[in-house]
Amino acid sequence: MDYDPSIRLLTDHLALRPTTPNDIERALEIRSNHDVARNLVSATIPPDSEKMANWFKGHADEWRDGSAYRLAITLEARFIGVCDVFDIADGQGEIGYWLDRAVWGRGFGQEAATRLIRFATEEVGLTALRAGCADDNAASAAILTRLGFNRLKDVRVFSQSRQAEITQRRFHLTV
Template identity: 30%
Template sequence: MTKPITTRRLKLRALRDSDAPELARLAGDWDVARMTARIPYPYSAALAREWMDTLGDDEFVRVIEFQGALIGAVGYVAGTDRSAEIGYWIGKPWWGQGFATEAASALVRHCFTRAGFKRLTCCHFDDNPASARVISKLGFTAAGQTTAWCDARHAEFSARTYQLSRPMTAVFWRRSA
């Protein structure tokens, strides 16, 4: 078992089989699923377990816990060029409390200091201004416009892409990594 990533308020820990029902309940909310690329709607515990069982070696996923409760997930898919694409979601009951920014910031720190990535990318659908604010707070810069598939909405939608290069000071970020 790998050591959890911790922040002031959160713990980012490895997935457990017992997480499937809560993952399905939170990520299966239409308002959450429709803003992600890979979460179908409706979303069941069986689908969550299937997703967990099929994660590839290039995928790193951690659930986000606040005061012992699972509230979302963060992760990345590694590229072949020392880069990774990050993603995150927070369950609707915890929106607006800074948890996405805090968890994603810890993931970025982990990517640059522990995983050794040189560059990170991410994207959000154009109709997701909350994610745009998180990405901006993390220091990502706009990279372009694209279309991305949304499993929940069964269609491609316009999306904005971003990138972030590892800062020279990343070696000093080890405080909470």
């Protein structure tokens, strides 16, 4: 798919668009919050600015080769987080999302994830999606359950952000 940062995927309150390197600074600010980072298994606390910059700089190529689609979540044109579908192979992919701590609890996580799923299935054409969240991440589990994901067996994974092994709930959605 063409990488076109002017694309807008709209929801009731948000617009999702391809990420750009201009988002790096705000992403670092958001990911510096402990509550946000602790629920992302591969995040470091504090975030590594060089790694974050390289991650963002690779998004356009990932988009073009179809291995991942990283979307900036924006509220009134302000970057408030990311939702993405990644590790794409054989018509399947993993989804993830994170939002600025300041906007939690307003339904934006659910809204962004719902639009992400529609994009991944209808526009990218994936037929199955995977997701995982820490067993104490009630908000994320609620989002996935409401989206119709089925719960699979828990797994133990190392959380970089917590520097400990955690139990991760695994979820699967077949379209």
